[in-house]
Amino acid sequence: MGTLQYQKKNLYETMSKEERAKVNAYAEGYKHFLDNAKTEREAVSYLVERVEEKGYTPYTFGEALRAGDKKYVNNRNKSLILFRIGTEDAGKNGVRVMAAHIDSPRLDLKQNPLYERDEIAFFKTHYYGGIKKYQWTTIPLALHGVVHLADGTKLEVKIGEEEADPVFYVSDLLPHLAANQMKKPLAEAIEGESLNIWVGITPSETAEKDKFSYAVLEILNEKYGIVEEDFLCAELCAVPAYKARDIGFDRALLGGYGHDDRVCAYPQYTALMENEDCVHTVFVVFADKEEIGSEGTTGMQTELFPDLLKEVAKSLNVNEAEMRAHSKCISADVTVAYDPNFADVCEKNNSTKLSCGAGISKFTGSRGKSGSSDAHAEYMQEIRSIFAESGVTWQIGELGKVDQGGGGTVAKFIAKLNIDTVDLGVPVISMHSPFEAISKADLYATALAFKAFIKG
Secondary structure, eight states: OOSSOOOOOOOOHHOOOOHHHHHHHHOOOOOOOOOOOHHHHHHHHOOOHHHOOOOEOOOOOOOOOOOOOOEEEEETTTTTEEEESSOEEEEEOEEEEEEEOOOOEEEEEEEEEEEEESOOOOEEEESSSSOOOOGGGGSOEEEEEEEOTTEEEEEEEESSTTTTTBBBBEEEGGGGOOGGGHHHHHHSSSSSSGGGGEEOOOOOOOSSSSHHHHHHHHHHHHHOOOOOOGGGGGGEEEEOOOOOOOSSSOEEEEEOOOOHHHHHHHHHHHHHTTTTOOSSSSEEEEOOGGGGTTTSSTTTSSSSSHHHHHOOOOOOOOOOHHHHHEEEEEOOEEEEEEEGGGGGGGGGGGBBBBOOOOEESSSSEETTTOOOOOOHHHHHHHHHHHHHHHTTTTEEEESSTTTTTEESSHHHHHHHHOEEEEEEEEBBBBBTSSSEEEEHHHHHHHHHHHHHHHOO
């Protein structure tokens, strides 16, 4: 019989020096990923390079599969599916699925971004995902993405990450002149159309008009071969230019851009790499477009994943519907960590706490559980048993008070395939901000949870 009362436990209260060293070492590997994968394209590139070193090869639809095969599908360089064929009967036992997303809120450049006003050159932006617009002013920004030139050359862009690089900037009013601005609600104080990036203040020596924007084009053409029309075939975005850093005297918190949801993408990747002897057939999905509803050809709503399940079932000579019905999934997404500075929006008994382990959200959605898949009790017990057997520390929580707001994940799109699914991930402070914070202990606990799920 277990303990009569349920109580979350802080991992740092019982952690040995050896365990803390493992936690810190794991966090260093994650920091490297976070700093080098600030966009979905960079995350896919980072992961493909490393899984190929582990023997994963590109999958071609229709090719024969057998136990032990390690494959990946690179979807337009913006989403990725890894899978490994196990030794057990996938029809009777199903497959194990973990699905995180690798896109994060940011400032996308508009397709005609360059303009000048009052002798200053700017880039126009269109923010991506749910942001507090005021948080993106007066911080150093880096430009990331790709530009396709007229001759077919694909140019990869990353400017602002090296010490010698320039950074970019969105201005805000000084408080001395902001009396009217500060009377507005936060959501209205900074308008979307005012998130304009400063890119140049010196004039061209050759242009007769638009000298300041033309000077920027001269620099881009000289360094990269870019002409203004090339922006029409580009995907460029501005992201925070700073790197992940330890927070606090004890260095137990880790701050950085893009924890949501790369803090779940990285441990699901390492869990797969460290479980070579697993008998289950395992799929690990790194999806794009979750922050805007999982739309498009690289989002979780596209038919790529269901198509891949069909192909694998066919190759293994099992019934696809039976395979899906017996499959299990963790939707690997972050959850809200309780912040005592904003306690009024949380219901404390049903909130995840920092350093108390991986956070499960039985349901997400908003208010009346709208837009949620809501995992059933039997599946919760399965997950609980898997974690108990492996000694995984986990907790459960909701996305704030019932009528306060809410959010969504990819869980409902996988559940739609008749695959039992529950959300599990790292609790995050200041989610969707340019500098989010997590506990290193929760990161490590989540990595252990994913390893246990694959093996269990």
